[in-house]
Amino acid sequence: MHSSFDVVVVGAGIFGLAAASELALRGKRVAIIDRFGSGHPATSSTGRSRGIRIAYDHPFYVTLALDAIRRWRALEDASGEQILHLTGQVDFGLDNKLAAIAAAVREAGGVIDELDSAGLSRKLPHLLGAPEDNGLFHAQAGTVLSDNGMAALKAKVLAQGVASHAPERVVAIEPGNPTLVVTEKRRIHAETVVIAAGPWSGALLDELGIVVPLAPSIAQVTFIAAPELVDQPGIGEWGGDGEGLGGVYGHPVPGVGYKLAFSTGQEGWSPDVSAWQPDLQEQARLFAWLDRRMPAFPRQVQLAQRHPWTMTPDGDFIVDRVGPVVLACGCSGHAFKFGPALGPLVADAVDGKTAHPLLRLDRPSLRGRAAADDAISR
Ligand SMILES: Cc1cc2nc3c(=O)[nH]c(=O)nc-3n(C[C@H](O)[C@H](O)[C@H](O)COP(=O)(O)OP(=O)(O)OC[C@H]3O[C@@H](n4cnc5c(N)ncnc54)[C@H](O)[C@@H]3O)c2cc1C
Incomplete structure (x- = not known):
């Protein structure tokens, strides 16, 4: 043809x-x-969901994310289906990264608030805070129901x-x-x-x-059964506190659970694999992270999946x-x-x-x- x-x-x-x-x-x-x-x-x-945030350390991505939220909303209107579940996001971790994010968001006209340790605990009661901890909160963030x-x-x-x-x-x-x-x-x-x-x-x-x-790699996501957390903010941990697997990020997914994942992928992607099995060792590392940072967080795994991404x-x-x-x-x-x-x-x-x-x-x-x-x- x-x-x-x-x-x-x-x-x-x-x-x-x-x-x-x-x-x-x-x-x-x-x-x-x-x-x-x-x-x-x-x-x-x-998969069912992706995190969405305007919290980037470059105004280009902040502006693009603000535009994306408008366009996703227009697609919701056209399709009659919910696509965004915006509950905000708490960012914590490296101070210099948080300062760069706050500056870029404001430069692009977005709104983001600084949190001291008490503010961080109020927004994210599960996080085991230290007095010197601080963070950021912004409302234009949360979950894209990606499917x-x-x-x-x-x-x-x-x-x-x-x-x-x-x-x-x-x-x-x-x-x-x-x-x-x-x-x-x-x-x-x-x-x-x-x-x-x-x-x-x-x-x-x-x-x-x-x-x-281009470097394809495989990354795992874990959905924890936690309907009570559906309106909690998403999280973004900046820095390498995640058992050598980067920081941890997460967001609530209505009807599925609270999704948590390390921000670093693993090598081993192959062009001919058409389904990836979850890695139980990585799940154990995620639970070890929860033990340290969010000990009271629920632990019942609803679903774990691995998918590829492609790094530059x-x-x-x-x-x-x-x-x-x-x-x-x-x-x-x-x-x-x-x-x-x-x-x-x-x-x-x-x-x-x-x-x-x-x-x-x-x-x-x-x-x-x-x-x-x-x-x-x-
Ligand atoms: C575990 C995980 C978590 C993530 N979390 C987030 C998040 O929280 N927030 C966020 O913004 N992003 C997130 N991402 C990233 C996001 O999912 C990707 O950036 C995005 O889906 C990339 O889309 P793509 O269209 O580039 O690639 P793909 O979705 O892979 O699309 C490429 C398409 O090309 C097709 N194709 C390949 N070869 C050929 C060929 N020879 N002929 C015809 N078709 C071909 C494939 O079938 C495929 O459908 C995450 C990704 C993963 C894996």
Whole structure:
């Protein structure tokens, strides 16, 4: 089968769906192709929930998160489904990180409050505080019900007339004018190809001679049965207090439990594994962290899951253009919250606009090697 589009998007995770939607809005004829199908357990954009916060130490991400909250709300209105459960977030840990976050949030026009040890205990009664502890609280944070968000965005993309093929794997891309995209079932010509293939992006880009330091790794999330905590704020621990696994983050998920996870992934991702089993040793390390920091927190595990993410050396995403290829990858474990707000970044690259310096392919930190780094340290 032969066909022709303005843009082919490879990958229908959150990055690809957001890109396809914005490109269709800008009048482009778009096809989106996914090897497994949106939100499959082997992909990054799977599962019930993701944390959302505007608390970043760079105003670019604060502004993007504020835009994302507006766009998620619009998707809630259009779909009639709840996507955001915003209960706020308490940040604690390294003082210099907290100071940088507070400054960046305020610079971008967001609201965030400093907490002393008493304030921290009031917001997060489970946290075992010390008198010298302090933290931050902001209200525009909490939980994205990610499966609802994915379903709403997918429905929007289909309603916009985007051609969708899944499960169907892209097996070759031949850059040219036009570029040829070859799948297991068809051949498609396109002016531009967006690579939004999550952990598989590195291999596709390698084939095109675009060498990018991307490091897929596997990360675990644990949902604790705790319906009484559904309106508690999310948490973000900045620093390495988590048993050598970075800090711990978490948020309440209505109907499921309170989700807790270490912010660092583990090596061992393989492109051909289609489901990941939970690691019981990591669960034991999470309980040891709870014993130290939140001893009164409930312990009954409702669900534990492992999923892949894809680190860049600096924890910033990659959205940039090389000839007819646009890169939309390197999620670094924190892209989901931005959801529909990622679309305009990718569409701008397709339209030939210069990418934001943080996201560019020629930024100095991409000359190094990627590490399975602390994903929420950005
Ligand atoms: C455990 C965990 C916890 C996280 N927590 C948070 C959080 O709290 N907050 C937050 O904001 N973010 C979080 N993230 C990060 C977030 O989930 C990711 O940043 C985001 O889902 C990345 O989406 P993506 O579209 O880049 O990749 P993916 O969702 O993996 O999408 C890529 C798609 O490409 C397809 N594909 C691959 N190869 C091909 C091919 N050859 N042909 C066709 N299709 C192909 C795949 O099937 C897949 O569907 C977390 C991630 C994990 C794993």
